[in-house]
Amino acid sequence: MERLQKVIARAGIASRRKAEELILQGRVKVNGRVVTELGAKVGPRDDVEVDGIPVEREEPVYYLLYKPRGVISSVKDDKGRKVVTDFFKDLDKRIYPIGRLDYDTSGLLLLTNDGDFAHSLMHPRYEIEKVYVAKVKGIPTGEQLRQLERGVKLEDGMTAPAKVKLLSTDRRKNTAIVEIRIHEGRNRQVRRMFAAIGCDVLKLKRERYGFLDLKGLRPGEYRELTPHEVKLLRAIALSGGRK
Numbered sequence: 581m582e583r584l585q586k587v588i589a590r591a592g593i594a595s596r597r598k599a600e601e602l603i604l605q606g607r608v609k610v611n612g613r614v615v616t617e618l619g620a621k622v623g624p625r626d627d628v629e630v631d632g633i634p635v636e637r638e639e640p641v642y643y644l645l646y647k648p649r650g651v652i653s654s655v656k657d658d659k660g661r662k663v664v665t666d667f668f669k670d671l672d673k674r675i676y677p678i679g680r681l682d683y684d685t686s687g688l689l690l691l692t693n694d695g696d697f698a699h700s701l702m703h704p705r706y707e708i709e710k711v712y713v714a715k716v717k718g719i720p721t722g723e724q725l726r727q728l729e730r731g732v733k734l735e736d737g738m739t740a741p742a743k744v745k746l747l748s749t750d751r752r753k754n755t756a757i758v759e760i761r762i763h764e765g766r767n768r769q770v771r772r773m774f775a776a777i778g779c780d781v782l783k784l785k786r787e788r789y790g791f792l793d794l795k796g797l798r799p800g801e802y803r804e805l806t807p808h809e810v811k812l813l814r815a816i817a818l819s820g821g822r823k
């Protein structure tokens with residue numbers, strides 16, 4: 581048995597708090613009857629409706645995909661380009677990515693059908709640490725790297741403090757490999773941060789998401805998260821994401 585608000589949230593209809601409001605507003609029915617108690621629990625066979633629309637009761641699933649470059653972080657694309665859910669052709673559940681990686685970015689991407697879980701991981705205040713490795717044009721100076729660490733001004737505001745490490749340089753080709761750890765997840769954030777210090781990103785890969793990495797996977801491959809990993813991610817997100 582599970583709490584009604586959790587079932588509604590997991591179906592991606594609303595956050596858990598919004599789901600509680602829906603219940604209090606009398607918009608939720610269980611087996612045809614309006615339920616307004618927040619403590620109510622439902623089993624897998626109970627019919628739940630929100631505003632008269634049945635709530636899908638799929639078993640929650642959680643995957644870690646090694647997204648290759650040249651794939652859209654979406655469930656469909658108007659231009660017919662490859663999307664991340666194309667790697668899960670035989671799955672009979674409607675999963676979607678938690679956040680996004682750019683078309684040209686490779687690396688670790690989580691997918692789920694658990695709206696509540698996705699929502700808590702993407703909450704801007706609680707975002708989990710992500711580690712990116714960027715190949716950039718130009719060799720950033722120590723001062724430029726410190727600027728990235730302190731925060732740079734982007735058109736949507738200053739970035740939060742980051743951790744930055746110069747991994748290698750190629751003086752002949754005038755390129756560098758830089759690791760950057762951030763908690764935020766703004767659109768094209770890493771590319772824009774490097775642009776702000778005058779370096780173009782030539783290649784970008786997300787190597788880690790919290791304690792998760794890509795070990796054992798090649799581009800296009802995925803694995804299921806273990807129940808323990810799911811539990812830990814939830815705990816990290818709820819405790820403020822600083823792990």
Ligand code: URA
Nearest residue numbers: 682685768769770771
């Ligand atoms: N930052 C970017 O610029 N691109 C991504 O795909 C992820 C983070």
